[in-house]
Amino acid sequence: MSLRDKLLNFLYTHRGFIKDPCRLPRHVEKKRQEVRHWAEEEILPVVEELDRRAKEEFPWEIVRKGAEIGLLTDLIPRTFGGGGRLLDFFRHGTLHGALIIEELSKVCPGVAVIFGAHMLGLLPILLSMDFKAGRRFLSRVTDAARSGKPELCAFAITEPAAGSDAEDTHGARRAKLLTYAKKKDGYYVLNGRKCFISNGSVASIITVFAATDKEKGIDSWTCFVVERGMKGFSVGRIEDKMGQRASPAAELIFEDVKVPSANRVGREGEGWKLNLLTLDTSRPPVGFIALGAAQHAVRKGLEYAEKEGLLRDRHVQHIFADMLMKIEAARTVVWRACSTFPPVSWLSATAKCFASDVAMDVCSRVVDFMGDEGVKVGNEVEKAFRDVKLTQIYEGTNQIQRLSFAEDYPGLNRKNKPFRVF
Amino acid sequence: MNLYQQIAGAVESFVKRELTELSADMEKGDVDAWERCRKWLHETVLHLAPLSEEHGGVGLGEQELCGVLLELGKASASFAVALLSHYAGIYVLQSLNVTVDRNMFYASAGLLSHHVIAAPFIHNAVVVEAGRVELVTGDQLRERSNQVALLGLQGCSVFVTTSDVHAKELGELNLHEQKHIYARVQNLLAAVAVGNAMDALRIAEGYANERYQGGDVIIRHGIVQEILGRMKAKVLLSEAGVLKAAAGGTEDKLMARALAAVLCEEVCVDAVQLLGGYGYMKDYVVERKLRDAKTIAALDRGSTALFKQVIEEKLL
Ligand SMILES: Cc1cc2nc3c(=O)[nH]c(=O)nc-3n(C[C@H](O)[C@H](O)[C@H](O)COP(=O)(O)OP(=O)(O)OC[C@H]3O[C@@H](n4cnc5c(N)ncnc54)[C@H](O)[C@@H]3O)c2cc1C
Numbered sequence: 001m002s003l004r005d006k007l008l009n010f011l012y013t014h015r016g017f018i019k020d021p022c023r024l025p026r027h028v029e030k031k032r033q034e035v036r037h038w039a040e041e042e043i044l045p046v047v048e049e050l051d052r053r054a055k056e057e058f059p060w061e062i063v064r065k066g067a068e069i070g071l072l073t074d075l076i077p078r079t080f081g082g083g084g085r086l087l088d089f090f091r092h093g094t095l096h097g098a099l100i101i102e103e104l105s106k107v108c109p110g111v112a113v114i115f116g117a118h119m120l121g122l123l124p125i126l127l128s129m130d131f132k133a134g135r136r137f138l139s140r141v142t143d144a145a146r147s148g149k150p151e152l153c154a155f156a157i158t159e160p161a162a163g164s165d166a167e168d169t170h171g172a173r174r175a176k177l178l179t180y181a182k183k184k185d186g187y188y189v190l191n192g193r194k195c196f197i198s199n200g201s202v203a204s205i206i207t208v209f210a211a212t213d214k215e216k217g218i219d220s221w222t223c224f225v226v227e228r229g230m231k232g233f234s235v236g237r238i239e240d241k242m243g244q245r246a247s248p249a250a251e252l253i254f255e256d257v258k259v260p261s262a263n264r265v266g267r268e269g270e271g272w273k274l275n276l277l278t279l280d281t282s283r284p285p286v287g288f289i290a291l292g293a294a295q296h297a298v299r300k301g302l303e304y305a306e307k308e309g310l311l312r313d314r315h316v317q318h319i320f321a322d323m324l325m326k327i328e329a330a331r332t333v334v335w336r337a338c339s340t341f342p343p344v345s346w347l348s349a350t351a352k353c354f355a356s357d358v359a360m361d362v363c364s365r366v367v368d369f370m371g372d373e374g375v376k377v378g379n380e381v382e383k384a385f386r387d388v389k390l391t392q393i394y395e396g397t398n399q400i401q402r403l404s405f406a407e408d409y410p411g412l413n414r415k416n417k418p419f420r421v422f
Numbered sequence: 423m424n425l426y427q428q429i430a431g432a433v434e435s436f437v438k439r440e441l442t443e444l445s446a447d448m449e450k451g452d453v454d455a456w457e458r459c460r461k462w463l464h465e466t467v468l469h470l471a472p473l474s475e476e477h478g479g480v481g482l483g484e485q486e487l488c489g490v491l492l493e494l495g496k497a498s499a500s501f502a503v504a505l506l507s508h509y510a511g512i513y514v515l516q517s518l519n520v521t522v523d524r525n526m527f528y529a530s531a532g533l534l535s536h537h538v539i540a541a542p543f544i545h546n547a548v549v550v551e552a553g554r555v556e557l558v559t560g561d562q563l564r565e566r567s568n569q570v571a572l573l574g575l576q577g578c579s580v581f582v583t584t585s586d587v588h589a590k591e592l593g594e595l596n597l598h599e600q601k602h603i604y605a606r607v608q609n610l611l612a613a614v615a616v617g618n619a620m621d622a623l624r625i626a627e628g629y630a631n632e633r634y635q636g637g638d639v640i641i642r643h644g645i646v647q648e649i650l651g652r653m654k655a656k657v658l659l660s661e662a663g664v665l666k667a668a669a670g671g672t673e674d675k676l677m678a679r680a681l682a683a684v685l686c687e688e689v690c691v692d693a694v695q696l697l698g699g700y701g702y703m704k705d706y707v708v709e710r711k712l713r714d715a716k717t718i719a720a721l722d723r724g725s726t727a728l729f730k731q732v733i734e735e736k737l738l
Pocket of ligand 1: 158165195199393397636698702
């Protein structure tokens with residue numbers, strides 16, 4: 001065979017081989033497989049029940065198993081007993097953790113969010129680089145995970161009168177942010193309410209953002225760790241949600257909660273910047289939650305098409321090609337955003353917004369394609385549709401993502417640099 | 423006031439006075455709430471609305487029926503679809519010249535959905551399959567069929583008929599008749615979708631006028647105005663399509679149904695979005711509207727298949 005033939009042969013036969021945007025380290029790939037296996041073998045069989053009975057029972061068994069695999073601690077640096085390295089953050093961003101979340105989301109976005117919200121709760125402590133807070137709380141999380149009695153974290157910014165306003169600087173300056181921490185000698189007295197907090201009813205460690213000066217508003221926003229069991233802290237209503245029902249969203253009530261100064265994360269007044277950094281870091285993984293669910297819906301749709309003998313129909317192929325093209329495109333941008341650290345606001349917003357819009361479109365179309373079967377409860381596809389809608393809302397609605405993009409994208413905002421040239 | 427105006431008034435006042443409040447209980451399958459609706463139908467004789475006057479019915483035309491179902495769909499898509507399923511049964515029986523029992527509640531399969539979608543108080547189901555029409559009693563359905571739940575339209579009884587259900591043969595519809603009834607039913611289904619979306623729009627607009635974010639009520643933000651504007655246009659277009667198709671042919675009806683289902687689902691997706699986190703919670707009705715809208719859009723073979731079918735059938 002001539003060299004030319006060999007080369008052509010190579011080109012013709014290797015066309016299915018796609019490189020991921022970056023090669024994953026072997027241990028990450030291994031963990032991904034492990035999580036996939038666990039999710040399919042152990043979580044999938046109970047997904048329907050989790051969806052039905054969510055408000056009654058929290059799936060601690062799943063959390064315990066997740067803790068064994070390292071899902072609660074992989075983000076935490078080894079200094080504090082975790083499995084991660086600070087350097088990893090700079091090299092890969094949140095990509096490795098987010099890919100694990102994607103695996104969980106393929107089976108149940110609600111379960112994915114239990115772990116996702118935990119990581120979100122940890123992020124302010126990690127990103128603040130407050131060593132004291134890290135030693136106090138991150139070590140506690142790793143110790144608990146190791147002991148078999150895992151403790152979860154949560155992240156609380158949303159208030160009844162400030163949802164989008166807690167996500168967007170323009171709104172926040174005009175917002176009615178009512179959670180307030182009054183400084184005393186050696187402690188703060190925290191009063192107010194947060195709502196819709198994922199893991200709020202089950203978390204032991206909650207990163208809560210509050211103003212320390214009513215006049216200054218977000219300029220005085222500060223992050224505190226509120227611990228379960230603190231006097232004056234209670235859980236209010238637990239929401240009855242349309243989807244992602246395995247993950248509880250709760251109202252948190254603070255009535256004269258005495259929060260020790262040692263529970264402050266970072267400096268006083270640093271809260272708003274820390275909040276934005278946290279959100280920019282956590283938004284891209286939401287894209288993976290959305291796409292995980294969408295991929296699962298497509299898989300179910302394909303199974304249905306095969307069962308009905310429709311897979312050879314070119315119109316059906318067209319429908320699926322269209323959906324998968326969008327997923328592929330969205331996944332590329334989410335991958336890119338997740339592996340960018342420090343995060344870039346416009347890229348994070350793009351990833352979250354685009355992926356969740358694509359996922360919503362895809363899930364809706366799979367339900368439609370399956371017709372009567374698509375809307376039947378228990379078929380996993382209707383659940384994907386319900387679950388995915390939330391990804392367009394939390395971590396900032398998709399309208400707020402566009403505002404965040406506009407604030408940051410070079411050339412879109414007059415304060416900014418010239419228009420980005422590719 | 424003509425008969426239709428009287429009926430429209432009665433429907434509107436029932437929707438406002440009772441159905442809106444009953445709908446949450448109906449979704450949970452509350453028998454009393456459904457029973458109240460059944461009584462109301464008997465009082466107004468609306469359960470016989472499509473039956474001609476000579477057969478003891480009200481003889482409402484298609485446009486008027488669209489109006490009734492649209493209005494009911496605003497408050498409870500479940501109730502409206504269950505009633506439509508009953509109407510579909512009546513259409514078939516009439517077409518076969520089978521006497522409709524005025525005290526019975528029918529449901530149908532094969533016109534609205536392949537499943538039997540029924541009010542919990544159903545007596546008989548008219549099952550159409552490849553032109554063949556069979557009658558299955560409600561008791562048999564309850565005993566021998568699998569009962570399933572749907573994403574939306576909850577509170578309706580949904581049966582997936584199994585082969586051991588004993589059915590009574592009623593006759594056969596020719597292809598033309600079957601298509602004609604199918605298209606009528608589909609257009610009426612679209613009317614329910616429009617009503618459902620109209621109410622979602624009303625709620626979203628009300629919320630946008632009250633919710634402060636970004637330093638103002640959110641309706642003052644350009645993007646919210648655009649979204650609401652699009653929602654309004656979609657509802658307007660769907661409604662116009664459905665009403666026009668009611669007087670049109672089979673093809674018009676199927677297209678109106680497919681388009682209304684798609685647009686009304688989009689309206690409900692946006693309504694949830696405009697209510698933010700609150701929209702995602704069961705206490706706020708819009709999440710139910712979205713589930714209902716998606717279910718209506720996907721019933722039978724879904725909107726995509728319908729769009730294709732309209733053209734495909736012309737080629738045959
Ligand atoms: C299940 C669930 C879990 C959640 N988990 C958490 C959590 O763990 N921690 C936490 O802190 N929060 C959490 N949230 C809150 C979530 O981030 C907020 O719901 C979200 O930011 C939207 O806020 P909102 O619900 O108050 O909607 P609103 O802010 O009231 O928005 C209503 C509508 O107005 C639009 N809008 C608002 N402001 C503007 C503007 N300036 N310009 C244009 N349009 C605008 C929005 O896009 C939306 O369509 C959760 C929410 C849900 C539903």
